[in-house]
Amino acid sequence: MENRFFAEIKKNFGFGCMRLPMKGGAVDMEQMAEMADAFLDGGFNYFDTAHGYTGGASETTLRETLVKRYPRERYVLTDKLSTHFFNKESDIRPLFAAQLDACGVEYFDFYLMHAQDGAIFEKFKRCRAYETALELKQEGKIRHFGISFHDKAPVLERILTEYPQAEVVQIQLNYLDYEDATVESRKVYEVCERFHKPVLVMEPVKGGSLARLPEEAQTVFDALQKDGAAKKSAASYALRFATSLPNVCAVLSGMSDMAQMRDNIGAMRDFAPLTAAERAAVEQAREIFRGMGMIPCTACHYCVLDNDCPKKIPIPELFACYNAKTQFHDWNQDYYYRNILTRDAGKASNCIRCGKCEKICPQHLSIRELLKDVAREFERKA
Secondary structure: OOOOOOOOOOOOEEEEOOOOOEEOOEEOHHHHHHHHHHHHHOOOOEEEOOOOHHHHOHHHHHHHHHHOOOOHHHOEEEEEEOHHHOOOHHHHHHHHHHHHHHHOOOOEEEEEEEEEOHHHHHHHHHOOHHHHHHHHHHOOOEEEEEEEEOOOHHHHHHHHHHOOOOOEEEEEOOOOOOOOOOOOHHHHHHHHHHOOOOEEEEOOOHHHOOOOOOHHHHHHHHOOOOOOOOOOOHHHHHHHHHHOOOOEEEEEEOOOOHHHHHHHHHHHOOOOOOOHHHHHHHHHHHHHHHOOOOOOOOOOOHHHHHHOOOOOOOHHHHHHHHHHHHHHOOOOHHHHHHHHHOOOOOOHHHOOOOOHHHHHOOOOOOHHHHHHHHHHHHOOOO
16 A cells, blocks of 8 residues: 555554663663564554653664664654753754754654644744744755644644644544544544645554453454454554544554564554444444543653653553553552552652643643542552
């Protein structure tokens, strides 16, 4: 399947390099190289990174495992301008040069204004970030200019009206969020269609939540399997849901081991849109999730990037712990909460309600209130 939006992107599947294979607290470089090989051998070539991903190691990992090992024409590389790393216009070009150096390349195929919402967009305007990026494109250091987006549809309309030069928009889209009133995936996607901007999809498996389904939802997909046919994974249905939308140019998956890589390649190498029966199963699974009341955190870690939380609370991990116990009845989470997650870090009850986490959360979660729920669940007196 050729990419009908950008000829240089092979097929319609990308390697999102925010969650990488880890070993002993560092990136497992050997496994990452194997994953890059498998991805390229599968006929794909789109890699996505950013300056702060994997604690700042994503760019340099790609330099060692991809850039140094393959000719430049074998891969398409996307990087981003993130709000955490600049405060004025004069910061941007040195940061961009540092990103090129970290990745070991002379240009980026795509460069995105990262995690745009209403407030971040205002900062980017004050700092002439869009103008600077467009200048870099004119200089040949960027091939394609775009944005990644985390806000409501009217904000995206405003950005695309003010900066029609954007060639692509990266949005969060998965079957669980598609009709969600907070994320507004469908409405945001429809804005992209109206403005004739192809879509890059992030979080198609919602941080892994749609790969590890509750039993009731898994049963829905299991019922689709025909006798003798190879079993399809839960993640494969999520990937194919996003890729089936007509204005999607590529779907990114953050794969953290070879097993995930093999599964995703199997689903996407010979991509086929969802059938009517599969679409109905997706709708049914969505309704099951809606009735569960899970905290819809994708573990992007923006809330704790650069140790922004003054009490050093591992917010995404505590939310995952809460979901595992309350929704999947995993009682081992009590031990995990007390003896692993909060042993050297803040507990949910340590929150001082400063709100820094909520200002940066792409999911617009009421983190301060949710931490109260976590504290009630795990910190009750015996």
